[in-house]
Structure formats: C-alpha cells, structure tokens
Amino acid sequence: xxxxxxxxxxxxxxxxxxxxxxxxxxxxxxxxxxxxxxxxxxxxxxxxxxxxxxxxxxxxxxxxxxxxxxxxxxxxxxxxxxxxxxxxxxxxxxxxxxxxxxxxxxxxxxxxxxxxxxxxxxxxxxxxxxxxxxxxxxxxxxxxxxxxxxxxxxxxxxxxxxxxxxxxxxxxxxxxxxxxxxxxxxxxxxxxxxxxxxxxxxxxxxxxxxxxxxxxxxxxxxxxxxxxxxxxxxxxxxxxxxxxxxxxxxxxxxxxxxxxxxxxxxxxxxxxxxxxxxxxxxxxxxxxxxxxxxxxxxxxxxxxxxxxxxxxxxxxxxxxxxxxxxxxxxxxxxxxxxxxxxxxxxxxxxxxxxxxxxxxxxxxxxxxxxxxxxxxxxxxxxxxxxxxxxxxx
Amino acid sequence: xxxxxxxxxxxxxxxxxxxxxxxxxxxxxxxxxxxxxxxxxxxxxxxxxxxxxxxxxxxxxxxxxxxxxxxxxxxxxxxxxxxxxxxxxxxxxxxxxxxxxxxxxxxxxxxxxxxxxxxxxxxxxxxxxxxxxxxxxxxxxxxxxxxxxxxxxxxxxxxxxxxxxxxxxxxxxxxxxxxxxxxxxxxxxxxxxxxxxxxxxxxxxxxxxxxxxxxxxxxxxxxxxxxxxxxxxxxxxxxxxxxxxxxxxxxxxxxxxxxxxxxxxxxxxxxxxxxxxxxxxxxxxxxxxxxxxxxxxxxxxxxxxxxxxxxxxxxxxxxxxxxxxxxxxxxxxxxxxxxxxxxxxxxxxxxxxxxxxxxxxxxxxxxxxxxxxxxxxxxxxxxxxxxxxxxxx
Numbered sequence: 001x002x003x004x005x006x007x008x009x010x011x012x013x014x015x016x017x018x019x020x021x022x023x024x025x026x027x028x029x030x031x032x033x034x035x036x037x038x039x040x041x042x043x044x045x046x047x048x049x050x051x052x053x054x055x056x057x058x059x060x061x062x063x064x065x066x067x068x069x070x071x072x073x074x075x076x077x078x079x080x081x082x083x084x085x086x087x088x089x090x091x092x093x094x095x096x097x098x099x100x101x102x103x104x105x106x107x108x109x110x111x112x113x114x115x116x117x118x119x120x121x122x123x124x125x126x127x128x129x130x131x132x133x134x135x136x137x138x139x140x141x142x143x144x145x146x147x148x149x150x151x152x153x154x155x156x157x158x159x160x161x162x163x164x165x166x167x168x169x170x171x172x173x174x175x176x177x178x179x180x181x182x183x184x185x186x187x188x189x190x191x192x193x194x195x196x197x198x199x200x201x202x203x204x205x206x207x208x209x210x211x212x213x214x215x216x217x218x219x220x221x222x223x224x225x226x227x228x229x230x231x232x233x234x235x236x237x238x239x240x241x242x243x244x245x246x247x248x249x250x251x252x253x254x255x256x257x258x259x260x261x262x263x264x265x266x267x268x269x270x271x272x273x274x275x276x277x278x279x280x281x282x283x284x285x286x287x288x289x290x291x292x293x294x295x296x297x298x299x300x301x302x303x304x305x306x307x308x309x310x311x312x313x314x315x316x317x318x319x320x321x322x323x324x325x326x327x328x329x330x331x332x333x334x335x336x337x338x339x340x341x342x343x344x345x346x347x348x349x350x351x352x353x354x355x356x357x358x359x360x361x362x363x364x365x366x367x368x369x370x371x372x373x374x375x376x377x378x379x380x381x382x383x384x385x386x387x388x389x390x391x392x393x
Numbered sequence: 394x395x396x397x398x399x400x401x402x403x404x405x406x407x408x409x410x411x412x413x414x415x416x417x418x419x420x421x422x423x424x425x426x427x428x429x430x431x432x433x434x435x436x437x438x439x440x441x442x443x444x445x446x447x448x449x450x451x452x453x454x455x456x457x458x459x460x461x462x463x464x465x466x467x468x469x470x471x472x473x474x475x476x477x478x479x480x481x482x483x484x485x486x487x488x489x490x491x492x493x494x495x496x497x498x499x500x501x502x503x504x505x506x507x508x509x510x511x512x513x514x515x516x517x518x519x520x521x522x523x524x525x526x527x528x529x530x531x532x533x534x535x536x537x538x539x540x541x542x543x544x545x546x547x548x549x550x551x552x553x554x555x556x557x558x559x560x561x562x563x564x565x566x567x568x569x570x571x572x573x574x575x576x577x578x579x580x581x582x583x584x585x586x587x588x589x590x591x592x593x594x595x596x597x598x599x600x601x602x603x604x605x606x607x608x609x610x611x612x613x614x615x616x617x618x619x620x621x622x623x624x625x626x627x628x629x630x631x632x633x634x635x636x637x638x639x640x641x642x643x644x645x646x647x648x649x650x651x652x653x654x655x656x657x658x659x660x661x662x663x664x665x666x667x668x669x670x671x672x673x674x675x676x677x678x679x680x681x682x683x684x685x686x687x688x689x690x691x692x693x694x695x696x697x698x699x700x701x702x703x704x705x706x707x708x709x710x711x712x713x714x715x716x717x718x719x720x721x722x723x724x725x726x727x728x729x730x731x732x733x734x735x736x737x738x739x740x741x742x743x744x745x746x747x748x749x750x751x752x753x754x755x756x757x758x759x760x761x762x763x764x765x766x767x768x769x770x771x772x773x774x775x776x777x778x779x780x781x782x783x784x785x786x
Binding site for chain 2: 024026038059060079084085086087088089113120122139141204205208223313316320321338340341
C-alpha cells in the first residue's frame, strides 16, 4: 500500500525516491506510475506526497491519463544537457539534480527499480560528486515491501486473473479427458491451447507455462517437451502463471494430473503433497514469520523419509523448493518463505501468497506439485480460485 | 554480433562481464543467454570465450537446453553465503567474488543489463571493497553496441515478425474498408482484433499498440481511445510493434489511413511525409552517421514551413520526433538518430533500423506517420515488409 511506502521512507530518512523506466516496464515503475503507458519516464515519490511522473513530450497525454501530476523532462533542462553531453551518466546526474532542486526535494534521495546498471551506477556516483546524498539500501527494496500488503482493488484484480486461469486449467483438464479416452495429442498441443486461451482471456504469458510430464515433471522449472505425445500413467504437471494484460497482476496455480492407471507410488506422493499443502494452508496465520511454514512442511516431508532443502540444501530429489511466495505485479514477491537468517518476512493481512509444496524424483519419472494463490485474512487464508486438487482429470 | 562484443571488451580492458537476470527477462540477458527459459540466473562472458550460464538447480535443464555451459549457483557457495547473510548486497558480492575466482577471471569486471539498482549499486561497492576492479562505462552499453549489427539468423527472425505484422495490418485495413462501406465499429474493436491476431500469430504485444485517430493521432505516442467510434475524414494512425514470442525479436511499422473523403490538408501532409520517408530511405548508406539523415529530414520539413526538433527542441507541433531507431531484442536500440554531439552512431551493414518521419497538429486533428523496418545492405537499405503506404484503405 502506498501509505506503507511513506512509513518505510520516513524510517530510512529518505526524502525523495526516483523509479526510472527505460524501454521495459517493470513492476516498481508500474506500481508507482499506475501503469502509465509510456516507454520512458521517471516516477518521483516524495515522502507523504503522491507520486509525480516526469515524461517526454510525445507521451504527455498517456502520462496524464494516470491521474498523476505530470512534468516534462524538458522543464528540467533535459534537451540542453543532453545536446552536448559526452558522459551520459554525468548528464543524467545533472538532469536529476536540477529536477530534485526544482521540486524542492530534501537532501536524501534513493533510486529503486530495474534499470540499466552501467548507467545508474555512474549516475549515483555523479550525483554524489555534486553533493547529493544517495541512500544505501544494501539490497532492501522498500517498494517491494510497500507492495506486499494489497489494497482491496488489487485483491479483486488478482481474483479476476484467478478466475480466468481456472478457466484455462479447466480447458486443459477437458483435453486430457479426451486424451484418456484415446485421442492422441502432444504436450505442444496442450501448450498451444494454454497460450491462446491466456491471450483470448486478456492475459499475457510472461514466461512460458510449465507443462511437463514424466522425467521433466521431476525438474520443477522444466517447461516440458512440446514434441512429446501425452503419456498415460505418468505425472503431468501444469504450472500456469499468467498476468492480466492491463493491470499487470499475476496469478499462480499448479495441478498435477495423471491419465490412465495411476501408479501406486505416484498416488501416495500426491496424497502426501496434498496433506502438506493442507497442513500449511490451515495453519497459516497473520503475524507469523513466513519461514515458519517452510519449516513445518520440511518437518512433514522429512518425517516421511524425504530429503528437503532443510536437511540437505543441495538436494535435487525430494522437496527441492520453497513452500511459496508472494504474488502481485511480480510473480515472485514478498513475503519470502526462504529458510535464511535474514528473512524475517511476516505473513500479514492482505498479503497475497502461494502455497505450493512438491516432491521430485526425475530419475523415477515422478514429480508432483499442488499450488494455489491465497489472500491472508484475519483468521487464516482464503483461496482465490476453486479447489479440485485431484490427480484424475 | 558476439564477436563485436569481444572486441569491445578488449578495447575497454574488460576481462569478464556479468549480465544478471532477476525475475524479468531483459534484452541483454536474452541475447547473451540465447533466451534461456530461467527466472533467475547470470550470463557470464569472458573475453574471447562463449558465454557461461550460472543458474539455480530447479532450472538446470532449461539452462542446459541453450547449449551453453551451465554451472550451478550452489557450486560457488551460494547457499552457505545467503543462509546467514544480513546484508544482501554484501552477500552477492561474496558470491560473485568466489564465482570470478573459481572461473579464473582476470581483474577487470563489468556489470550490464537491467537489474535492481538498489541491489547492484551495493554489490559493486562491496566488490570494490574486496579489491575487485569494476568497469565504469559512463552509461555506455557495450552489449547494445554488440547487438547492433545482426547475424543472418537474426535478420531472418525479424523478417518473419515483419511478415506476420504485415498480415495483422492487412486485417485492420480490411476492417477499415468495411467501416468505409458503412459498418460501425470502435477503435477498441480494431485494437481487440490487433491483440488477438498478434497472439494468434505467435507474437506478443509488449506495449499497447498505437491506434489513434484525429486529435489523438496528433500526439505520437497516444495509444488512442478504445471507446471512440471510427470516424471518417480524420487520420487513423496504426503503429504496431510486436515481438516474436520465442525469439524476442521486434518489428516496427506504422501506416496512416483515412476513410471517407480525405481533407486536402491531410492529403498534402501525407504526401510530404511520404516524400521525407522516401528521401531518407533512398539516401541511406552504410558508413554514414545516422544523425545525418535526421538533419536531412529536418531540412526537408523546415523548407516546407514546419517546426522541427532541430529548429525548436521544445516544439509540440510539426516534426516532433526522431527519424528512426535500431530494432532488435529492444524496440528502440542502436543506431540512434538523435541530433546530439555525443551521438556518433554509424549506419552499418546488417543494422536493422526504422525510418518513420511524421507531422503532428493535435489541435487541428492531424497526425501522420509512415514507418517501415529495414536491413542495411552494401548499396542501401532493404525493407523487411511490403510497401503500400497509401492513406486509402
């Protein structure tokens, strides 16, 4: 929430922060700029004030359409500075220095967001040479922290992506039922269907959907082999994470299916993964450290004889990934469930997060993952899509 | 071309460069990693060697599918370091320091690419505190410089996006012909068609397509108003720039249409823009500075009484943008046509670039732009799509 950002800025004595955008939209700019349809610009946030957009003349009207105050780069001597500049970083530093002065910004400034590192490292050095004090975050991203607790409209946006994602998964399920009845199809046929449905329903496929079977299903981020025929009696993992085309909010959901006869070992693992999933889901409460639940699920799997990242950080079989992650304008955001000393992220009311335990044995052609996306409420978590976690299609 | 990068590295005494990826794929990582389907990783390029990918265990097989050598982050103490780290930037610096040492990298290193600035600024400072020498580029992006001259397969990839883009434009043209015959439709109907066609043809719409009419057409980057009915006797600007979903290569193309009676003023401006376009296209030769052609087109428009960015850098009417830009894994890349002292970019053989002059008068409901994407050959430029620049649909 934007007001969380004000508090984070105050606590770190940051007066003004700048989130630049160069060509590629990223989540911090999108959030602060309300999705401004510009190809270049700067979101400037002063403590306790609304963000301001600095843009280029051709995009003045798209920037203004956000409802935010808009200033043009040319108002801050942009054209004069860049006309004769030979050191581009120094030129940007001069531009930002003028901009900050004209806005009456205080001494302490900060940069955040995904930007060209070779450019911004030099800009920060040049600004410091001009006497500006640039905040050192040691890697802490206060915009991501502020984005953690969602506003009601953000929860609605994610719920809407969830409903459409559920619809795509329903379509895959129907295709697999045809396959079970004898129709032959490839993993690529399923992937094409997923891609076109995602587009048809107003969403984008940011990274390729994971649709993998057998051995590939045993490697969590294997995207799957499009050329393979869909096979019977092996796990088929569908991990789908589209974003709404307009709002940019993601949803994340995984189901593991099996057509034909289900091997006993797969059946047992699926039941165990579902039990771990249910355990974490029912236990999760606001105010508790997220990594507590990773610990809980590691203990569960270890008690069933599986290696986990807790018992062996280098394991490539068993429970080889984290329990979940926050979801928003990035597919992976706060809170983190990592079992590290530095991770003190709390589960908080209005967080959106996934729970997604899994078990993986590539050499035995086994991989199982079950995942839903939840909103954290006062008494626990609420799923943002339908259930139906079964192996059978 | 990759071998251009080796020369750029040698000239700047850079032994090893690192292009990180955190969550969001960007063009420098995509290029160097051959589009690795990973969500986190590092492309490491030593001078005169092939890039190496450093990734996380879950994504080991997708990284290996690129054909590049793959190493796991865990081989460089990643887990131990991050387990107890309290300063994330310092932890990454330790990780990179170990990685560079184990690879036998020389003293001078560099970071490039779009990365979280708050993290990487701290990483660079920590690496320097450890005695590493980190290259200062002053904003120069040598990976973008290396990407400028395309390989034959890249030209083919862009030509393929061009053919599909042309097909989408043909569909819009057909819809506008229906509209001319009396069928009513909105700008939003056209935009929906464009979006679904882009998806159907295996491409992505990275930023919203520009489809604007009348006053909006007079503001170059106005995306247009979806709610408006398509109108007669006003300019309709379609600026479409999809990327191939798999390769990531863009195409860029603009046409200006008018249905119904064409006002004389619009007809005249369109003819002038087409003349400017043809002038630049026919004159363009390898070995000449790109900004020479911006100068040429400014002179042409000024001789016809229009303001240009050369005669008035702050003008919002007349010829208000650059003549073109390189196209590749970014929609805007090298060469630059900007009229600044620092811009010494040459037009070179195998560059892919656009030519896109335009004239804009929002208050008179006039905006005209004509754009194609070209490959530079020995004797001039070759269009990568069909012509048909006419106003009539």
